[in-house]
Structure formats: structure tokens, C-alpha cells
Amino acid sequence: MNGAPLGRAARGLPASPVRIVHLGLGGFSRAHQVWATAHASDADDWGVAGFTGRSTALAQRLTAQDGLYTLVTRAADGDRLEVVPSLVEARAGGDVDRLVGLVADPEVQVVTLTVTEAGYHRGDGGADLAHPAVAADVEALRAGRVADLATAPGRLAAGLGARARAGVAPLAVVPCDNLPDNAAVVRDAVTALARAAGDTDLLGWLGGVGWVTTMVDRITPATTDEDVADVRRLGGYDDAAPVVTEPFTEWVLAGSFPGKRPAWESTGARFVDDVAPYERRKLWLLNGGHSLLAYVGGARGHATVADAVADPGCRALLEQWWDEAAPGLTGLPEGDVPAYRTALLDRFTNPRIRHLLAQIVADGSQKLPVRILPTLRAARAEGRVPVAAVTVLGAWVAHLRGHGTPVRDAAADRLRDLAGGPLDRAVPAVLGALDPALADDPEVVAAVRAATTDLLP
Ligand SMILES: NC(=O)c1ccc[n+]([C@@H]2O[C@H](COP(=O)([O-])OP(=O)(O)OC[C@H]3O[C@@H](n4cnc5c(N)ncnc54)[C@H](O)[C@@H]3O)[C@@H](O)[C@H]2O)c1
Numbered sequence: 001m002n003g004a005p006l007g008r009a010a011r012g013l014p015a016s017p018v019r020i021v022h023l024g025l026g027g028f029s030r031a032h033q034v035w036a037t038a039h040a041s042d043a044d045d046w047g048v049a050g051f052t053g054r055s056t057a058l059a060q061r062l063t064a065q066d067g068l069y070t071l072v073t074r075a076a077d078g079d080r081l082e083v084v085p086s087l088v089e090a091r092a093g094g095d096v097d098r099l100v101g102l103v104a105d106p107e108v109q110v111v112t113l114t115v116t117e118a119g120y121h122r123g124d125g126g127a128d129l130a131h132p133a134v135a136a137d138v139e140a141l142r143a144g145r146v147a148d149l150a151t152a153p154g155r156l157a158a159g160l161g162a163r164a165r166a167g168v169a170p171l172a173v174v175p176c177d178n179l180p181d182n183a184a185v186v187r188d189a190v191t192a193l194a195r196a197a198g199d200t201d202l203l204g205w206l207g208g209v210g211w212v213t214t215m216v217d218r219i220t221p222a223t224t225d226e227d228v229a230d231v232r233r234l235g236g237y238d239d240a241a242p243v244v245t246e247p248f249t250e251w252v253l254a255g256s257f258p259g260k261r262p263a264w265e266s267t268g269a270r271f272v273d274d275v276a277p278y279e280r281r282k283l284w285l286l287n288g289g290h291s292l293l294a295y296v297g298g299a300r301g302h303a304t305v306a307d308a309v310a311d312p313g314c315r316a317l318l319e320q321w322w323d324e325a326a327p328g329l330t331g332l333p334e335g336d337v338p339a340y341r342t343a344l345l346d347r348f349t350n351p352r353i354r355h356l357l358a359q360i361v362a363d364g365s366q367k368l369p370v371r372i373l374p375t376l377r378a379a380r381a382e383g384r385v386p387v388a389a390v391t392v393l394g395a396w397v398a399h400l401r402g403h404g405t406p407v408r409d410a411a412a413d414r415l416r417d418l419a420g421g422p423l424d425r426a427v428p429a430v431l432g433a434l435d436p437a438l439a440d441d442p443e444v445v446a447a448v449r450a451a452t453t454d455l456l457p
Pocket residue numbers: 023024025026027028029051052053054055114115116117118119120151152176177178179216217218219220221222
């Protein structure tokens with residue numbers, strides 16, 4: 001690095017007081033919630049302390065520049081750079097003592113999360129208590145070994161438990177991951193851990209917490225070295241941790257805030273009674289479309305969303321998928337779905353957003369049930385086999401067999417085993433891992449098998 005470094009004193013950007021704690025500091029949170037906080041009309045009152053999941057590198061890079069970072073808004077016709085001041089503390093996820101201290105601090109009013117779909121460790125009864133990391137966290141919670149906590153629900157439970165015991169008023173928990181009813185997901189996971197650890201103080205107090213469900217939308221690829229070089233070239237300063245995002249942004253929230261919150265509505269966020277119609281529209285059309293392009297496009301040799309959508313075969317399948325999903329998108333204003341589809345095509349074709357399919361393929365076992373299966377189930381209830389939906393599943397099987405982009409999944413080893421060997425055995429085995437009913441549906445199995453065969457070399 002040889003440009004001017006980023007720093008608060010040099011830029012005249014004092015740090016706001018920490019009143020929001022964020023778990024899962026990465027690219028998206030800085031393009032969405034932290035950015036929205038910086039643009040809120042009362043931004044000076046709201047500083048964010050962000051904790052990564054595991055890594056120390058991002059926290060160190062951000063700390064070296066006082067939490068400041070550049071958000072590059074990348075439109076098809078050019079870049080706009082802004083230095084975002086609202087992240088006032090960046091910590092490694094392992095600094096659980098600090099996390100717990102902040103969550104218990106009466107000044108802190110909101111906890112936000114972007115810990116990925118897999119990070120909630122969902123399971124029957126709220127959490128996958130048999131998972132070694134979850135089981136270890138239950139023991140650590142029971143023994144009060146806060147520093148050993150490794151999962152997001154475990155760390156959050158420790159923070160909320162400390163707040164409860166300190167007699168501090170409840171706050172709001174605002175998950176921002178791509179999961180339906182994400183507030184219930186985090187509430188149930190924290191409750192399951194508290195129950196398993198026998199934390200009755202916390203269990204009694206959790207009812208007062210504001211669990212706020214959100215739909216979040218802004219395509220934000222992982223930062224590359226090229227992005228760092230772009231900021232130096234265009235901005236004339238050094239930023240070791242910029243974020244590149246698209247111009248489009250949407251945030252819809254439902255739920256109550258027991259304390260205060262930033263005036264996020266002044267930045268376009270919408271507070272509604274029921275977020276579900278917006279969640280379905282976004283998870284099925286955008287994220288489902290992404291999964292389709294990632295697995296099918298990856299199998300056809302494409303590297304990015306824009307490359308894949310430029311392939312007429314992928315594009316036709318994408319449109320078909322949207323046609324299959326659209327009838328289930330009820331509860332939205334007239335014209336909303338067609339308008340969203342038109343905007344989405346523009347967003348996917350933005351050639352300057354290099355969104356790698358290799359990033360999107362991750363954790364298909366967590367994402368496909370949310371993005372694709374509701375549409376498949378609805379069609380099966382009417383006796384139909386939706387071609388695009390089964391093609392995504394077929395492409396996922398091909399992906400797990402090593403075709404296309406490399407496999408990255410919380411359950412990668414088990415899935416690779418299931419996907420190996422003769423297709424007659426592999427297809428029902430993989431489908432059964434998503435939903436046993438799919439493995440028992442001969443028409444779905446045959447259609448997925450045919451799609452897999454078409455995509456394999
Ligand atoms: N990137 C996007 O376009 C986008 C848009 C909407 C929503 N989201 C949501 O945000 C999430 C994060 O996306 P990102 O682009 O910021 O990714 P990222 O890799 O930049 O950041 C992810 C963060 O979560 C942490 N993490 C990863 N696995 C974890 C686990 N198992 N437990 C706890 N923490 C874990 C990481 O350490 C990191 O701090 C996505 O999974 C998605 O649910 C992303």
C-alpha cells in the first residue's frame with residue numbers, strides 16, 4: 001500500500017457511540033445494514049460494533065483504519081465511492097468477552113446478524129444440539145466458559161443471558177440472512193441452547209426481546225484484490241477492506257423494537273406487518289435464480305452470474321423458473337412481481353458486478369430447501385413436475401459429483417458420499433438429504449436423474 005491511509009482524524013469523522021452489535025461482519029453487512037445506519041437521519045447516534053464469525057484478518061484490517069471502509073456502488077455505467085463511518089469497532093468473532101459485555105450494555109439497543117444460513121445451526125426444536133460445535137457451546141454456556149463459545153446462537157445466548165442477569169431492558173434482535181422467518185430461526189436457536197444449558201434466567205427473559213424478521217436485498221460479491229486496487233486508483237487512498245455492491249437495495253422489516261432504533265425508514269427501509277410475501281418473492285426469484293445459475297451455469301462452464309445469464313440456455317431456464325415460482329407469490333401489490341423480474345434481469349446482467357458462481361454454490365443443503373423446494377412441493381401437490389426446479393436439483397447432484405464449481409457445504413463430506421456411485425442410487429440419496437418425501441416420489445427422482453444425466457459430460 002502506498003496511498004494515503006484511511007483514518008477518522010484525517011477525515012474528520014468522529015466515532016458514534018456503540019448502540020448496535022453486529023454478528024457476522026463481512027461484505028454484505030457493510031453494504032446493507034451498516035450503510036443504512038450511516039444514511040439514517042439520526043446516524044450520529046448509532047455506532048456499530050461488528051464481530052466476524054471466526055476470522056481475525058478482516059477485523060485487523062478494519063481496526064487499522066478506525067473501522068472506516070469504502071463502499072463502491074458499481075452501476076453498469078460507473079462506480080461511486082463513499083467512506084462509511086458507522087462501523088466504530090471491528091472485532092474477531094473469538095473476542096466473545098467483548099461481545100457479551102456489549103450485548104449487556106444498556107446503551108446497546110439492537111443486535112443484527114449476517115452469519116450465513118448455516119451459522120444458525122437449525123435443527124428440530126430450534127437447534128441441531130447433536131452438532132459437535134453446538135453441543136460444545138451448551139457445555140460452555142453451562143460452565144460459564146464464555147471465551148470458548150464458537151457458534152452464533154451460543155455467543156448471542158451468552159450476551160443476552162448477561163443482559164438479563166444485569167437487569168438491563170431487552171433489546172431487538174434483527175437477523176439479516178436469507179432465511180424465511182429469520183427472527184423465529186434465531187429466537188428458536190437461542191432458546192434451544194438456553195434450555196439445553198439450563199439457563200432459566202435467560203429463558204424467562206427472552207420473551208421480552210424484540211425478534212424482528214427482515215427481508216434483505218443487495219447483491220454484494222466477495223471483495224477481491226482488484227477491488228482494493230480500484231479504490232486506490234479511483235479514490236487516491238488506500239483501503240484494505242472495501243466492499244463493492246450494486247445500486248439496488250431493499251430492506252423490509254416486521255417486528256417490534258423494545259428500545260430505540262435508527263431511523264432506517266429515512267433510508268428507504270420499510271416496516272410492515274408481514275414480511276413473508278416479500279421474503280418469498282426475494283428468496284424464490286433472486287436467490288432461487290442465483291442457485292439455478294450457479295449450479296446449471298457452473299456445469300456449463302460459466303464463472304459469474306452475468307456470464308451465465310448471457311447464455312441463452314441458462315436465461316431461458318431462469319425465465320422458466322420464474323414462471324414456475326410466480327403463482328406462489330401472493331400477498332404483494334399488483335404488478336410487483338413483473339416489476340421485480342424486470343429489475344432482476346437488469347441486476348443479473350450488470351456486467352461490472354463480478355458475482356462468482358463459486359461463492360453462490362456454497363451450502364446448497366441449507367439454501368435449496370428455502371429457495372426451490374416450496375415451488376416444487378406446490379407443483380407436486382397439483383401432480384406437475386416443474387422442469388426448472390428439478391433441473392436445479394439435477395445440477396446440484398452433478399455439482400456434488402464434482403462437476404462444475406467446487407463443492408463448499410457445511411455437510412460436504414456426507415453429500416459427496418451420497419452423490420457418488422450409480423445415479424440410480426445417488427439421486428434418491430441426495431434428494432432424501434433435502435427431504436425424504438422427494439426420494440419417495442418416483443416422478444421427481446426420474447426427472448432429477450434425467451437432468452443430472454444431461455449436465456454430466
Ligand atoms: N452477499 C450478498 O449479496 C448477501 C445479500 C443478502 C443477504 N446476505 C446474507 O448475508 C450472509 C453473509 O454474506 P456476506 O456476503 O457478508 O459473506 P461474508 O463471507 O463476507 O461474511 C460472512 C460472515 O459470517 C461469518 N460466518 C460464516 N460462517 C459462519 C458460521 N457458521 N457461524 C458464524 N458466523 C459465520 C463470517 O466469519 C463472516 O463474518 C449470507 O450468507 C446471506 O445470508 C448476503
